[in-house]
Amino acid sequence: MLSAGPTPQISTEVWNFSVTTETGEVRRWNWAELNALSVERTTVDLHCVTKWSKLATTWEGVSLDTLLDGVETSAEYAVASSYGGYTTNLPLEDLLDGKAWIAVRYDGEPLTPEHGGPARLLVPHLYLWKSAKWVRGIRLLNDDEPGFWESVGYHNYGDPWREQRYWGD
Amino acid sequence: MARAKILGRLTWRVATVAAVRDETSSARTIVLDVPDWPGHLPGQHVDVRLTAPDGYSTQRSYSIASAPEGNRLELTVDVLPDGEVSPYLARVLSVGDPLEIRGPIGGWFVWDPEKPEPVQLIGGGSGVVPLMAMIRARETVGAQTPFRLLYSARGPETIFYRDELRRSSENGSGLSVTYAYTREVPQGWERPPGRVDASLLTQITWAPEQEPISFVCGPTGFVETVADLLVSAGHDPARIRTERFGPSGGGS
Amino acid sequence: MTEDHIDGNAAGGALSDVFAVDLTAATGQCSSCAQSLALAEALLYTQAPGLIARCPGCEEVVFRLVRGPGRAWLDMRGMTCVQFELADS
Numbered sequence: 001m002l003s004a005g006p007t008p009q010i011s012t013e014v015w016n017f018s019v020t021t022e023t024g025e026v027r028r029w030n031w032a033e034l035n036a037l038s039v040e041r042t043t044v045d046l047h048c049v050t051k052w053s054k055l056a057t058t059w060e061g062v063s064l065d066t067l068l069d070g071v072e073t074s075a076e077y078a079v080a081s082s083y084g085g086y087t088t089n090l091p092l093e094d095l096l097d098g099k100a101w102i103a104v105r106y107d108g109e110p111l112t113p114e115h116g117g118p119a120r121l122l123v124p125h126l127y128l129w130k131s132a133k134w135v136r137g138i139r140l141l142n143d144d145e146p147g148f149w150e151s152v153g154y155h156n157y158g159d160p161w162r163e164q165r166y167w168g169d
Numbered sequence: 170m171a172r173a174k175i176l177g178r179l180t181w182r183v184a185t186v187a188a189v190r191d192e193t194s195s196a197r198t199i200v201l202d203v204p205d206w207p208g209h210l211p212g213q214h215v216d217v218r219l220t221a222p223d224g225y226s227t228q229r230s231y232s233i234a235s236a237p238e239g240n241r242l243e244l245t246v247d248v249l250p251d252g253e254v255s256p257y258l259a260r261v262l263s264v265g266d267p268l269e270i271r272g273p274i275g276g277w278f279v280w281d282p283e284k285p286e287p288v289q290l291i292g293g294g295s296g297v298v299p300l301m302a303m304i305r306a307r308e309t310v311g312a313q314t315p316f317r318l319l320y321s322a323r324g325p326e327t328i329f330y331r332d333e334l335r336r337s338s339e340n341g342s343g344l345s346v347t348y349a350y351t352r353e354v355p356q357g358w359e360r361p362p363g364r365v366d367a368s369l370l371t372q373i374t375w376a377p378e379q380e381p382i383s384f385v386c387g388p389t390g391f392v393e394t395v396a397d398l399l400v401s402a403g404h405d406p407a408r409i410r411t412e413r414f415g416p417s418g419g420g421s
Numbered sequence: 422m423t424e425d426h427i428d429g430n431a432a433g434g435a436l437s438d439v440f441a442v443d444l445t446a447a448t449g450q451c452s453s454c455a456q457s458l459a460l461a462e463a464l465l466y467t468q469a470p471g472l473i474a475r476c477p478g479c480e481e482v483v484f485r486l487v488r489g490p491g492r493a494w495l496d497m498r499g500m501t502c503v504q505f506e507l508a509d510s
Binding site: 214216269272277389410 | 427428445462
């Protein structure tokens, strides 16, 4: 499993997830509150930038449409941040319309810390480094802000179908 | 002189397998012939690159086991379960095959034969490989630097270079070798199987007052534990050099 | 301390693609906690799209190296004032 540092060990008792808008408004969920929302099941293909793909993986999670429902924003960009300090950026529209989830189960089982648990972002239409493991929050921004890999050579958008791996691809 | 060997940008070069030699049931020494090999320092490593017919390529770092000697270079490779590179190197590669390497690499985990201070080598499993290069280099240059090797392994069957280590430690040149077994011990062995601990280290390593330089190599957990124990025992952290090995490159 | 990292020493080959001097023995200061370290002593994470070296003291990132076809990217802002061993000419 890809990891840019020590694997964070976050208990669900202290875990929380927040959405912060460009004006500083914060919505926050603890583990119980997140799991009380509508949890969807989705089967998707994953594309890793190191060239492998894994087809038909099954996840359960809360759609970002649910979490962002009613949030007042005119932001066009988002940055997901993780326990352990990892960040990744993407256009806000790539989180909407059934394209992204905060995943809490993989293949019917809770996510282990090695697989990004308790919860990870799942954005299967982009390269897997965008699906931040150990996710703890999403900030909505007026201006784009390159994340951990996007600031050191990796493509800002990361569309696997256009093989957008590196800067300029 | 020694310094010149670590200067310069490195490029990939093609070595040829000159011989292979089994060390244990899962590990093998590969003798490479490398045209224009610039020489190396004991403790340095090389990167090995394998490329599949479809262009997919992957690389790993392997410590050099041999003392500097002309165009010859030896690596000892242990098969890792689920390894991507090691099973090929340790089981498939044959005499006459080409192998892409880049090196020598590293100026930190190296022993300088001109330094007089006693040397403490502590290896876990195949972490003994770069330490063996130091022992061999010491012999090649005829140095009398006091050396102690503590070699921790799962059991007697997993020990590399056993006969050579016996000969080198019995020739009166000042090398002592101690084995510590973590899972299985030979019959009549004085210590029950177990991990290297504070009492064993105190018993067989140089005292901090003798200001040894320590080289510790092995799996990450082993190196962390041993380095912490050495510091607790009063050794200067600046005189402890470590090399951890673990998963490397690609994968998921 | 987790066991998923190796030593910065293992980045020597990748760095030698870029630098004419050996960088593993180079020393510098962590920008976050000011600890002095040799690059060889950094905690190196390789199971990732690039190489990431972290400070053994505070675990902040000291350098990142990404290698793409025909290109490389290096970010060393986590390490200040790197000192190299260099022979006098």
